[in-house]
Amino acid sequence: MAVRANYIAGMLEELAPRSLAEEWDNVGWQVGDSQAEVSAVLVALDPSPAALAQAKTVGAELMITHHPLIFRPLKRLRLDIPAEALIAQFLAAKVGVYTLHTNLDNSPQGTSAVLARKLGLVETTVLSPSKRQQLYKLVTFVPPAHIEAVRRAVTDAGAGWIGKYSHCTFQTAGTGTFLPQEGTTPFIGEIGRLEYTDELRLETIVPAERLGQVVEALQAAHPYEEVAYDVYPLVQKGQAYGLGCLGLLPEVKPLADFAQQVKTALSLSALAVVGEEDKPIGKVAVCGGSGSSKVHQASSAGADVLVTGDVKYHDAQDAALLGLALIDAGHAGTENPLIFMLADYLTRRLKRHDVTVHTYCAPDIFRLI
Template identity: 65%
Template sequence: MPVAAAHVAGIVEELAPRRLAEEWDNPGWQLGDPRRLVKSVLVALDPAPAVLERARELGAELVVTHHPLVFRPLKHLRLDLPEEALAAAFLNAGIAVYSAHTNLDNAPGGTSDVLAARLGLEKVEVLAPREAEKLYKIVTFVPPEHVDAVHRALTAAGAGWIGNYSHCSFQVEGTGTFLPLEGTNPFIGRQGVLERVHEVRLETIVPAPKLGEAVSRMLKAHPYEEVAYDVYPLARAGQTYGLGRVGELAEALPLAAFAQQVKEALDLAGLWYSGDGGQPVRRVAVCGGSGASLAGRARAAGADVLVTGDVKYHEAQAARLGRLAVIDAGHAGTENPVITALTAHLKERLAAEGVQVSAYLAPPERRFC
């Protein structure tokens, strides 16, 4: 069964919520009809002509990219200008384009997290924190025989996650009282009779973006006609969002050896680095794409080296003066891993829903970086 293109975009936004995008960015729908039914999706780094041709070959109705097709507002749509002609070609082919850009960069499990994992970093932290997720606690009162069903409903909505632990909750038994009045249809008890019932207080934690869905699912699973529940804002913050990551290698390596390891891990034809090839590196900062502006953050975090792309000569020199080595593995080279991860995310979620929609990965261009 095909689904609307907007539904596929929603799955992308589960990983990369649009609210995490930088103000100057333009992620989201680039062109096409979000209502169109799709059976095939192609995921790519760029909305390039080769990607358009591949989408045509596959019969894909939707292309999901990292870099937006329309980055700056268009003042016209001229076919004698390359970028505008490409947009027109996508439209003429009936292929929609949706992009997840800096929202994917900032998201947990996004661009830099995937890059850090590919390079084998441990004890990974956000390099340039932007915001922390607000958390709430949901508390409700349930008959004992329905606790598991309500708990499952909350968990399915994304509640109950603490770090790498899921299904987290607290349950305590007690006595609830209520008096069903005229016009009620109580699940337990009779109109006009004060009831004392054995109930379980069920409480769990939920991030702000999933609060509405969690409450909705809880209400549907709860047996009571009128559900008593409380929602408390928590002072404790959830996951931190932001650009770049910093972590540690299992053991120190000479810079030159680590650069070779980066080249192999990212399947690059080449890269360049700035620094003494023999200096030991253990603490590593990474930022997929263009992250040279985070050199100061990397130094402050105690990093020995920054792995990123698009490093300018004077940026590398300034970093070296600050005793920070730099490895330029290319803009595309440091972002390609997240395209593979995004494709896997789509495949997993679409399969879990049982819909007949295929997700394909556009092969990356092999470049000298």
């Protein structure tokens, strides 16, 4: 069974909430009908004419891209301006575009985490944390016979994670009171009589991006007509969000060997490298896309090398002065791995639906001659 485009957008929102995007960015829906039926999806780095041709070939009604189709606010749509004509072509072909850009870059499962995994890094952390996850305490009151169903519903919806422990909750027994008014159909008690009933106070922790789904799951699983629950903002924060990733190689190796490893892992024909070939590389910073502004942060974090794309000449000079090796593996080269991660994620999430997921990898615009 095909699904509506918005259903797929909701799955992507769980992976990279729009709240993680930079203020200047334009993420989410770019063009299209969020209610359209989707039977095939194309995942691409750019909403390019070539990717649109591929979408038409495979019959994709929806394209998921990393880079936005509409970046600056539009004041008109002219067919004699190539970038604007491209938007019209997507509309004419009825191919919707949904973008995950800096929200995916800032996500702990996003652009740089995928690159770090591709390069075999272990013990990874965020290179440049800019935000921390907002956490809430959810408290509800449940009749004992329904406690397991409610606990299961809220924790399956994403509540109760503390580090690598899931399904963390706490419960205490007590007595609830309520007086059903005219027009109610109480699960326990009767209209006009003050009821005293055994209840369990169930509490758990919920990250901000899961709060809506958890409250919905609570209300669906709880037997009461009116579910009593409280949501408290917490002072302590959850996991870090931000650009780049820092990690370790399982064993130290010379820069020349590590550069070869990067080339093979990313299927590239060439790389630009700054640093001595025999420099030992153990701690690695990566930033998918355009990350040469992270040279100083990578150096102060103790990285031996920074792997990124779009390296500017003067940033390369800074790296050399700091004694930080630098590998420019290209913007598309360092971001293409996330296309496969997104495709895998959607394939897994859509496995009960009849939706095919295709990938389109951006060829590098720059050719080596």
